[in-house]
Amino acid sequence: MQKVFSILLGCLIYIISLPSIAETLYVTDNLHTYLRKGAGDQYKISGTIQAGEQVLVLEKKERYSLIRDEKNREAWILNSELSTTPSSKKLVPQLQQQVEELTVKLNKIDGDWQQRTSEMQRRVKQADQQSSELLDQNARLKRELDILKNKNRELETMQDAEAREIMIQYFIYGGSVLGVGLLLGLLIPVIIPRRRRNSEWI
Numbered sequence: 001m002q003k004v005f006s007i008l009l010g011c012l013i014y015i016i017s018l019p020s021i022a023e024t025l026y027v028t029d030n031l032h033t034y035l036r037k038g039a040g041d042q043y044k045i046s047g048t049i050q051a052g053e054q055v056l057v058l059e060k061k062e063r064y065s066l067i068r069d070e071k072n073r074e075a076w077i078l079n080s081e082l083s084t085t086p087s088s089k090k091l092v093p094q095l096q097q098q099v100e101e102l103t104v105k106l107n108k109i110d111g112d113w114q115q116r117t118s119e120m121q122r123r124v125k126q127a128d129q130q131s132s133e134l135l136d137q138n139a140r141l142k143r144e145l146d147i148l149k150n151k152n153r154e155l156e157t158m159q160d161a162e163a164r165e166i167m168i169q170y171f172i173y174g175g176s177v178l179g180v181g182l183l184l185g186l187l188i189p190v191i192i193p194r195r196r197r198n199s200e201w202i
Helices: 002-021 088-201
Strands: 023-027 033-036 045-049 054-060 064-068 074-078
Touching: 033 074, 045 074
Parallel strands: none
Antiparallel strands: 023 054, 033 045, 054 064, 064 074
């Protein structure tokens, strides 16, 4: 009875200790990975396992480890056939997902860049159009200013000519008045004494 109890206690301790040593590893990418019934080359091959498959390590010895595969099979496998790095079988879907996510991000960046480029081109075109309109308006205003300057010079010339003509007319009028006055001044003394002499004779 005590022997049976010792065996059961040992099994219980072994079962309890399993989760503590259990470790998730991956079968390497070798094409043929064999499973054995015991931890040694002398044990028979119990089957094969696919490369890259995820397994749970239940126990480790010098060269072999006891694993449980995805089919819930337990067998021994060489430690050299196990790896902590996921195989390409596991990595390829992850890489594909990452590539898809990066592609979406790149497409979004490309779309944003094209939109910004289009907006910049639109603004540059609008600025060029406004600049062209301002240049045309400036040229038109410059032509109008030149026309106004020419008209102003013509008006100034006409005003100067009219002022000279008025001055000449004033001089002529003044000279005429002066000439008439002078003539009257010369004629009156001659006419008045003659009348007096004529009155005396009468």
